[in-house]
Amino acid sequence: MSDLGKLLIVFVTLVLSGCQKDKDDLTAYIANIQAQPQPAIEPMPVMKKYEKFVYSAGELQDPFVKTVIDVLPAEEEIKEAFIDNGIHPDESRLKEALEFYGINELQLVGTLQQENIWALVRAPDGIIHRVKVGDYMGLDEGQILTISDRVVTLKETVSDLRGGYVERDASLSAIGVN
Secondary structure, eight states: OOHHHHHHHEEEEEHHHHHHHHHHHHHHHHHHHHHHHOOOOOOOOOOOOOOOOOOOGGOOOOHHHHHHHOOOOOOHHHHHHHOOSSSSOOSSOOOOOGGGSSEEEGGGEEEEEEEEEEEHHHHHHHHEEOOOOOOOOTTTEEEEEEOOSSEEEEEEHHHEESOEEEEEEEEEEESSOO
């Protein structure tokens, strides 16, 4: 065996014998801990017995059914009250990108003048759309009538709640919605 191997064996033997002295302190510490009194563990809480509940309000009135019967006009009266004014949304027209947002969600951020004037409108998703007179935006079939530096005016087609439709004016301004 070489001198280096012998030296390594002597070194390992010294290190291992040094570890033996540290074990005596560890053994004394463990004995000291085990000699201390152990804290008492609380017993498990007693579980309450399950009590069956019988729902007895099944015969009572349903809270989701109206108790008062609304007096509605006869169906003939409703038809007579509805006069077709010829205003209807165009069901065959494909929706444009800004018609999926309410007019109050859109923001006029500027205009662009080329051959004609374009409005730059920011959608809630952050995309800026370029629109011109005649384009549609908003949830109520809003067709753009005019565009200026500060305001886009629209004509919306909304339900009159009697089966017909009416037109109303709306606008989108650079500072907000009117």
